Amino acid sequence: MERLTILGLMLLVLFHVSGEFISNTDAQLMDCLESDRGALLDFKTGLEDPESWLSSWKGSNCCQWWGISCDKAGAVTTVDLHNLSGEIRPSLTKLRSLKHLDLSSNTFKVIPFPKFLGSLENLQYLDISYAGFSGLVPSNLGNLSGLQYLDVSSFGLYVDDLEWVRGLLSLKNLVMDDLSGNSFDSEILDWLVNISSLVTVDLSSSGLHGRIPLGFGELRNLQFLSLRWNSNLTASCPQLFSGRWEKINVLDLASNNLHGKLPSSIGNMTSLTYLDLSDNNVEGGIPSSIGKLCDLKFLCISGTNLTGALPDFLEGTQSCHSRSLLPSLQYLDLSNNQLVGKLPEWLGQVKSLLELDLKFNSLYGPIPASFGSLQNLTGLALGDNKLNGTLPYSLGQLSELSYFDVSFNQLTGVVNETHFLKQHKLRYLILFLNSLMLNFSSNWVPPFQAWTITMGSWSLGPSFPTWLRTQKEISLLDFSNASISDFVPYWFWDEISSNLSYLNVSFNQLKGHLPSPLNISPSADVDLSFNLFEGPIPLPIVGAAGGGVLDLxxxxxxxxxxxxxxxxxxxxxxxxxxxxxxxxxxxxxFGNMEFLEVIDLSINKLSGNIPASIGNCSLLEVLDLSNNNLSGNIPAYLGKLRFLQTLHLGGNKLSGRIPSSLKNLSSLETLDLGNNRLIGRLPQWIGKGLENLRILSLRSNSFSGELPSTLSNLSSLQVLDLAENLFNGCIPASFGDFKAMTQGKRINRYLFYGNYWGKYYEEKLLVNMKGQILTYTKTLSLVTSLDLSGNNLNGDIPEEITNLLGLVVLNLSQNHFSGHIPISISNMGQLLSLDLSSNSLRGPIPASLSSLSFLGYVDLSNNGFSGMIPYTGHMTTFDASSFAGNPGLCGAPLAVKCPGDDSNKGPVFNENHDDDNFIDKWFYLSVGLGFAAGLLVPYLVFAMRRPWRDSYFRFMDSFAKRISWFGTYRSRT
Known part of the structure; x- marks a missing residue:
């Protein structure tokens, strides 16, 4: 909802307070004093007047000049000038009777604050806010003992001491907003609380830190106090609101560092009309005593730590003049908190309410039907809660409603014409991500002309909504995932689309050809993805400005x-x-599109070379050209893309070597060149210049030579896939130093780039896991993989590899490794897939493998292992194929018995027992061994249920994808 009303209410009070200083501008009958006229003409010589405001400054009677007023004796008392530039001259000091000086909103050349203003001894009103001055506000302003109004707000000014304010014995109004150069302790504010005449104090955005003086609550004349946007200014709510605050009308403490619970004493501030405590650390709930604030018009406590439920009832109703609940309240904003519970019925009884904002909480239950009696309501925001039930029909009676948001809740049922019966002024209709179904008659004509309609994840189909044709003013439309299976009607492209600045109809089954040119607003963001559209790629009319997003x-x-x-x-x-x-x-x-951040042309049938001109897209973060038929070399010009974070060129026919210019891509996190025809050695600079690299995939090429030990310098690397190349030599011992692979616990972090209007590129990668190629997206950051399979590597498996405690996938198959499996492999507790097949490994299989409880896939086949298979514990979940091709192995699950094996004395497995019986045995064993009195049972159950284990990552990836897809809606409203 629009928040301009906040400023409006504050300004009304401020103008009311300062109104006594506005001088009479009626033309004076008496000529002005000659000395004053001369002083003004001298002052004019330093001014620049681009708008000719000073064209009236001629003739002898300066009292009739623009911005000038005089008293009955012809002495100039008021100078009120704006929209000027140039320099301010000290000739103003010659105006001996000057009481009112307003030079605000000018663009004087940036000069220090004019110190001569401190000598205008009769001055009562001084406003030089945003006039172009800079530097220190001089302390000699304290000489103006008759000053009642002082405003020195400006981004270029600062104050280092307020002791001089003690000299302003008559001061009623002090305004010092946006003093960006300030950084002083709030103890200097203690000087202010000694000025009993203060009516207005506004020190917003002034770099204050420390505590808020409690003395403000004891100033008997204080009506307006704003300390907003001083994030280091602190106070305890129970202490601060224990003061009398007798006449306070406006209290704005937003974006400070208030803490503690709101006390019930806040209900004693009965003169309050405006209270803003948003973006603080306020805790607890809303005290029921707010019902005593009969004159309160604006209440905002958003973005804090409010918890608990809203009060079931309010105190003090009988004390209000109309004996009704909060009879003056117009704006109530409690959004972005942790409120729970149901919406109380009293909300529907605050008849004067114009805007109600409760979004981003955890409120549940139905929307009260009594909300339909809020006949003055213009904005209702209940999105991002847990509200359930149906939409009450009574909401259709809200004839003044302009903004309606119930998105991201759990509402169910059917919505029909009655729900919008009298909503003639509705402009923003935000209803996405509920389980609602629209049931309008085919000839329904909505009573409103909306600007924004978002009904994503509704059941709107299967036909395209015909009522949309009536919406001639629509600019933002979201019908994504709405079960629409239809052709887009001609009238949509002819009558509606040209007005849109945002269009999202993704995840439907829309079909047919798109019109070309696309009749869309020049600046529109368009998402038509995941549909069945055919034909050529449509574009807007040639010469249009172009929007930010085009997703087809x-x-x-x-x-x-x-x-x-x-x-x-x-x-x-x-x-x-x-x-x-x-x-x-x-x-x-493409090289001419200088604002491009994401280019994704993957999985098409594109051919030819990669144009070097893409290197001119200087803002590019994502370049995905994977899975096409591209050929030729990788252009060296790609090394100019210094913001590039992900580069996918895999699945093409690219040849040649990796250009050395790619070492300049210092922001790169993903480099995928797999499944091409690239040759040469792996460059040493990859381990030195690409410090942020998380994913490196070069699989299925013709790279050769030894593996460079410098790769271990890539401290963020979590996926290294060099499979199916021609690498030879040993695995460097330094491969055990990959820092990101040594971390035992990982936090899922979605990898996405180019976020624009809620639209982003989602990182994805093919990973060889459990003998099959799987695609990972949402859970990719949880995958740590080292795949060196299908090369000519030899020697022993270095024991240092087992330092990679966070490794999920280890694949060293189809090489020439010899020696033994390191005993310390049991340290790799996160291992999910282990493939050492088709090598020349020998010796016994370490019994410690049975301790790897997450291990869901093991392939040790086609080696030279010997001895009895340690078929105990977790190893009993693998079948004979995991150990085939090792002539020296014996024992279960192979049919080959070991020498001296007595089957009668071996373990007996009853075929009539199911998996649960087997798990029960391990339950008792875990208790017997003292494993935390059975606390590890769920862990072991999960580890031994092979169907669960094998589907874990796939399920998590799918689940996270749905959650993230829902999350993209949040940023759109």
Whole structure:
């Protein structure tokens, strides 16, 4: 909702307080004093007047000049000048009767604060706010003992001491906003609380730190106090509000460091009309004593730590003049807190309420039907809670409602025409992510003309909503994931789309050809992804400014990329054409799109070379050209993309070597060049220049030579995939030093880039896990993998590898490794997939493997292992294929018995017992061994249930993907 009303209410009070100082501007009958006229003309010589405001400064009677007023004797008493520039001259000091000086909102050349103002001894009103002055506010202003109003607000000024304020014996109004150079302790404010005449104190955004003096609450004349946006200013709520605050009308302490619970004594501040405590550390609940604040118009306590439920009832109703609840309250904002419980019925009885904002809490239960009686309500924001039940029909009676948000709740049921019966003024309709179903008649004409409609995740289909045709003023439309399976009607493109600045109809089954050119607003952000659109790629009219987002991914579009894409969308930031059937070459004109942050052309049928001109896209964060038919070398010009974070060129036919210019990509986190035809040694600089690299995939190329030990310098590397190349030699012992792989616990961090209007590129990668290639997205940051399979590596497996305690996947298969499996492999407690197959490893299989409880896949086949398989504990979950091709192995699960094996004395497994019986045995064993009195049972159960174990990562990836997809809606409103 719009928050301009905050400023409006504050200004009304401020103007009321300062109104006594506005001088009479009626034309004076008597000529002004000659000395005053001369002083003004001299003052004018330093001014620059681009708007000709001073054109009236001629003739003998200066009392009739613009911005000048005089007393009955012709002496100048008021100088009120604005929209001027130039220099301010000290000739103003010659105006002996000057009482009112207002030079605010000018653009004087940046000069120090004019000290001569401190000699205007008769001055009662001084406002030089935002006049272009800079530096220290001089202490000689304390000489103005008759000053009643002082405003020195400005971004370029600062105060280092307020002791001089003691000299302002008559001061009623002190305004010092935006003194950006300030950094002083609030103890100097103690000088202020000794000035009993103060009516207004405004020190917003003035760099204060320390405590708020409790003496403010004892100033009997104080009506207006604003200390907002001083984040280091602290106070205890119970102490601060224990004062009398007898006449306080406006109290604005937003964005400070208030802490503690709101005391019930806040209900004693009965003159309050405006209270803002937002963005603090206020705790606890809302005291029921707020019901005593009969004159309160504005209450905002958003973005704090409020907990608990809203009070079931309010105190003091009988004391208000109309004997009604909060009879004056117009704006109530308790958003972004931790409130729980149901919405109390008394909210529907605050008849004067204009805006109610409770979004981003944990409120549950139904929306009270009594809300329909709030006939003055213009804004209702209940989004991002846990509200359930149906939408009450009574909401359709809110004839003044303009903003309506119940998004991201658990509402159910059918919504029909009755819910919007009298909502003629509705402009913002935000209803996405509920389980609601729209049931309008085919000829329904909404009573409103909305600007924003978001109904994502509703059941709107299967037909395209025909009532949308009536919305001629719509600018933001979101019908994503709305079960629409239909052609987009012609009238949408002819009558509606040209007005849109944002269009999202993704995750439906919309079909047919898109019009070309696309009749869309020049600045629109467009998301048509995950549909069934066919035909060529549509673009807006050539020469249009172009929006920030164009996502046509996951459709059936075909044909080439349009030649005029850069001229149609010169300001584009996000472009995704992924997963279509696009052919032809990548246009060199991409280099002309200087604002691009994301280019995703993956999974198409593009051919030809990668144009070097892409190196001109200086803001690019993501370049994904993977899984096409691109050929040629990797352009060296890509090394110019200093903001690039993810580079996917895998799954093409690229050849040659990795250009050394890529070492300049210091921001790079993902480098995927796998499944190409690249050759040469792995450059040493990869381990030196790419310090932020998290993912390095070079699999399925023709790289050769030894593995460089400098790779271990990549402290953030979590996935290293060098499989299916021609590398030889030993694994460097330094590979045990990969810092990110040694961490035993990881926190999931979604890897996405180019976030723009809630649209982002989601990082993805193919990982060889459990003998199959799996795609990871949302849980990718949880995967740590080292895959060196399919090379010509030899020697022993270095014991240092077992230092990688956080490793999830280890694949060293299809090499020429010899020696033994390190005994310390049992240290790798996070290991989920282990593949050492097709090598020349020998000796016994370490019994310690059975302690790796998360291990869901083991392949030790086709080696030279010998002896009895340690078929105990966790190892009993693997079948014979995991150990095949080792002639020296014996024992279960192989059919080969070990010498001296007596099957009658071996373990007996009853085929009639199910898996749960087997797990029960291990339960009692864990208790017997003293493993935390059975606390490890769920852990062991999970480890031994192979179906659960094998699907864990896949399930988590899918679940996280749905949650993240829902989360993208938050940033759109």
């Amino acid at each position: 991914s996951n459709n059936k579009l075909s044909g080439p990329i349009p030649q005029n894409i850069s001229s149609s969308l010169p300001n584009l930031r996000f472009l995704s054409l992924s997963k279509n059937q696009i052919r032809g070459e990548i246009r060199a004109s």
